[in-house]
Amino acid sequence: xxxxxxxKLLNDxxxxxxxxxxxxxxxxxxxxxxxxxxxxxxxxxxxxxxx
Amino acid sequence: xxxxxxxxxxxxxxxxxxxxxxxxxxTFNLIKQLTEAKNSLYISxxxxxxxxxxxxxxxxTKTLDLIKEYPIVPSNRTRLERAALLxxxxxxxxxxxxxxxxISDIDIFIGSLIFTRHKPLLLTADYNDFPxxxxxxxxxxxxxxxxNRGNMQSIYYYFFEADLDAI
Numbered sequence: 394x395x396x397x398x399x400x401k402l403l404n405d406x407x408x409x410x411x412x413x414x415x416x417x418x419x420x421x422x423x424x425x426x427x428x429x430x431x432x433x434x435x436x437x438x439x440x441x442x443x444x
Numbered sequence: 445x446x447x448x449x450x451x452x453x454x455x456x457x458x459x460x461x462x463x464x465x466x467x468x469x470x471t472f473n474l475i476k477q478l479t480e481a482k483n484s485l486y487i488s489x490x491x492x493x494x495x496x497x498x499x500x501x502x503x504x505t506k507t508l509d510l511i512k513e514y515p516i517v518p519s520n521r522t523r524l525e526r527a528a529l530l531x532x533x534x535x536x537x538x539x540x541x542x543x544x545x546x547i548s549d550i551d552i553f554i555g556s557l558i559f560t561r562h563k564p565l566l567l568t569a570d571y572n573d574f575p576x577x578x579x580x581x582x583x584x585x586x587x588x589x590x591x592n593r594g595n596m597q598s599i600y601y602y603f604f605e606a607d608l609d610a611i
Binding site for chain 2: 394401405406409410411412413415421424425426427429430431432
């Protein structure tokens with residue numbers, strides 16, 4: 394891979410954040426944090442994963 | 445940490461919506477704090493896939509409500525090529541290639557998303573899925589919570605930045 398090709402790969406704009414606004418975003422996160430949607434493994438792991 | 449683009453790994457969302465109440469609450473507080481500090485939070489399309497995959501028919505609607513608020517960084521030709529470049533770089537790295545089997549393709553794709561000149565960060569609890577020297581730890585946050593057995597447990601959340609010169 395040439396340096397020019399690599400540069401092309403590294404120049405990458407991400408989409409605009411918060412499509413429905415920050416308020417809607419935080420509200421959804423707040424609801425999610427109370428919902429217990431996902432089961433979480435409780436072993437002594439350094440991480441938890443989606444089952 | 446302000447005005448940064450931050451990609452949340454799937455484990456952060458599952459902790460946010462999981463059954464460990466303290467961890468979910470602390471994860472929400474961190475997300476709120478980051479959002480109020482003018483950071484922009486994202487997920488990858490593969491995180492979207494992982495979250496939908498884990499939903500039951502009962503939780504599917506709630507899960508969709510949760511993730512519809514996230515801006516998604518989708519795959520495209522550039523991002524897939526960059527993921528392949530990161531994979532090749534892992535394979536050429538003596539220490540990492542021995543453990544490459546333990547890093548999933550999804551983690552390689554998620555990790556490769558932050559290899560851009562705009563220097564976004566990745567927030568994850570899975571330290572070993574994003575190996576050195578490719579990922580530089582910029583900060584960590586200890587999260588303490590009471591597990592289902594009533595014992596105190598702690599995990600770390602890591603903020604990683606990509607080392608663009610490593611690939």
